[in-house]
Amino acid sequence: MNEIDSREFRDALSSYPTGVAVITTRDRHGEPVGITVNSFASVSLDPPLILWSIDNDSGFYDVFMQTNHFAVHILRSDQRQLSHDFSSENANHFDDVGHDTGIANLPLLKTYSAVFQCEVSNRHSEGDHVILLGRVLELQNRPAKPLVFFAGHYHKIAD
Numbered sequence: 001m002n003e004i005d006s007r008e009f010r011d012a013l014s015s016y017p018t019g020v021a022v023i024t025t026r027d028r029h030g031e032p033v034g035i036t037v038n039s040f041a042s043v044s045l046d047p048p049l050i051l052w053s054i055d056n057d058s059g060f061y062d063v064f065m066q067t068n069h070f071a072v073h074i075l076r077s078d079q080r081q082l083s084h085d086f087s088s089e090n091a092n093h094f095d096d097v098g099h100d101t102g103i104a105n106l107p108l109l110k111t112y113s114a115v116f117q118c119e120v121s122n123r124h125s126e127g128d129h130v131i132l133l134g135r136v137l138e139l140q141n142r143p144a145k146p147l148v149f150f151a152g153h154y155h156k157i158a159d
């Protein structure tokens with residue numbers, strides 16, 4: 001079998017356009033945390049299940065291994081800066097954007113196109129990531145144009 005070159009693998013994966021989401025929860029001190037991801041995907045309609053994956057080296061790895069709940073915010077096309085902020089290391093970006101409170105005290109962003117409040121239903125360690133499966137307990141849908149990530153850059157969908 002040919003060895004897969006990791007640069008080539010990344011580049012090929014980036015040819016698949018995705019949306020962008022910010023996943024939030026609270027750490028063990030009760031502080032809100034959030035991370036930008038594009039690994040979000042739907043899994044099951046009945047029961048309602050979604051997934052995303054976290055890098056084993058993420059600074060938020062321990063938080064998401066411990067928490068029982070998280071919220072997935074699907075970003076709007078005008079939230080590029082927020083996506084950037086929640087993908088940078090030293091964060092508490094909630095000081096800038098504020099938040100509401102959801103089920104199980106989840107910190108919820110004020111702006112999004114959809115939010116799924118989830119209970120962790122399972123975690124699977126695979127390679128250098130852990131897949132988190134969430135059972136959706138609450139959702140809000142505010143249809144808007146999505147922020148799109150493609151080939152390493154943000155994009156908007158044209159009219």
Ligand SMILES: Cc1cc2nc3c(=O)[nH]c(=O)nc-3n(C[C@H](O)[C@H](O)[C@H](O)COP(=O)(O)O)c2cc1C
Pocket residue numbers: 020034035036037038039040052053054055057058059060083086087088089149
């Ligand atoms: C568009 C985009 C998508 C990302 N997707 C993921 C992801 O699915 N899983 C993940 O663990 N990190 C992902 N990241 C990286 C994290 O957002 C980033 O590494 C983290 O928030 C910063 O914390 P750290 O430096 O402690 O890892 C993504 C970043 C960007 C900009």
